[in-house]
Amino acid sequence: MADSASILVENVSVLFPLYHGSSRSLKKMVVAAASGRLAQDTHQRVVVRALTDINLNLGRGDRLGLVGSNGAGKTTLLRVLAGIYEPVMGRLKVSGSLNALLDPNLGMNVELTGRENILLRGLYNGLPKSALPRLEEDVADFAELSDFLDLPVRIYSAGMVVRLGFALATAIRPQILLMDEWFLAGDAVFMDKARVRLEEMVRSADILVLSSHNTAIIKEWCSRVLWLDQGRIIADGPAGDVLNQYLGLPAEQPVSALG
Amino acid sequence: MSTAVSTIAVSTDLDLKADITVAGRNRLAVDDVARGVRLWRLAVALGWLDIRLRYRGSMLGPFWLTISTGVMVAALGFLYSTLFKMDLREYLPFLALSQVLWGFLSALVSEACTTFTDAEGVIRSVRMPFFVYSTRTLIRNFIALGHNIVVIVVVFAIFQIWPGWGLVEAIPGLLLWVIDSLALTLLLGAFCARFRDIQPIVNSVMQIAFFVTPVIWKPSQLGAGVDNLPFNPFFDLLEIVRAPLLGEGGTSSMTWLGAVIYSVVLCSVSWAFFVRARGRITFWI
Incomplete structure (x- = not known):
């Protein structure tokens, strides 16, 4: 690091x-x-200046x-x-x-179980195998999925999906944290707890x-x-x-x- | 309950400049491949996942692949051995092997086109080496091939054929397939992201290639024309794996020469394009 x-x-x-x-x-x-119309065509290409x-x-x-x-x-x-x-x-x-929280459901697959999604996220982040059990425990703990952890995400309630997505996104601690505003959405009960976790990550x-x-x-x-x-x-x-x-x-x- | 966040992100250092030399772009492309290789476990997981999801809810799962290939080989085998007036014993093992290997090649070429466009969501939300998606396409197709191999094994067992050393002799050919597949996914994946009408073109080319390449007909049926076959890249690449497995005394050196030349051309074109296009793929998808 x-x-x-x-x-x-x-x-x-x-x-x-x-x-x-x-x-x-x-x-x-x-x-x-x-x-011989290519030159003309290139000029017609519309370009948007985003930054x-x-x-x-x-x-x-x-x-x-x-x-x-x-x-x-x-x-x-x-x-x-x-x-x-x-x-x-x-x-x-x-x-x-660096960790960019841009898409709440990054790489999440609804056909997989919660546990499989956690492992997949670990792989996306290039974590070593030894870090995976800790990640799994941390996310499962926070998302409070209990028995649902081994069931496909497809059958989760909307709130559970949000919790899992949030727990996954915030499970990996970066030096540089980039956040889009999506994470502010979520049900109110969950928000307090989410806030504590997010603040900890931000700090x-x-x-x-x-x-x-x-x-x-x-x-x-x-x-x-x-x-x-x-x-x-x-x-x-x-x-x-x-x-x-x-x-x-x-x-x-x-x-x-x-x- | 602890809310402590303990898993630490893997460090990434970036230095991206807009106006860089070809050498600089090349270094970034090499870096992409190197980091992609290190993420092989992700590529394997995603490849398996693709297969699982494609056949989810079906009792036999990916073995539907095996069954459909088996039925096709059996049907074509009986029909064409009659049409070609060939002994079933001679023709069916050839057909089973050809059909399965060709199935791999044509599916790979077709799926190479969607290598990057399929991963749009991930590409837009996290910086990942593009090579991961290439490896994923390759692994997915190798898993499918693995299921289809059962058909070959059954047919060979029925006719009591044992390739023996041919199994070992097929390995160099398979390794070349791996390299070519990765090159092709990088090339077609990026090219098809930019130009959306490539995939239909690629599919029709593969359709034509299927008929002009000895897949369901034997090279020997061509008579004198057999000498021209090495000019067909599909023939060379198919033959370097098929010939040893059929126990026909290995592949001719002309075929190997052709396969190597075509592979070098493919890899060079693919690399040149990838080096140029890598930074733009995100904007294209």
């Missing part, structure tokens, strides 16, 4: 090519090339919150940090173990990057906030300042509309 975790993002831009219709078809590309010129430097102890409207690029940025989307421009350097992580619409949560957990809009950084600074700026915006609009 690396001594100290760090994330360095330099001038990163992410462009999404939008493939639709004929650009998905080899036949049409070949026909276009043969008839533009992102610069970010995170070190031990940083707690970063990502705010912004839907489609601002929060999840894309998390995916870039996790190394899922490789930058088309710029550079990303990450050291330290033990060197770096936290949290994306959420819920500014109260951001305020509570994050010391620094990055405000994204249409893939660009609008503001980056201490949580209080940026959040005030961010929350101030919707309040200003009606005034200007009136004026």
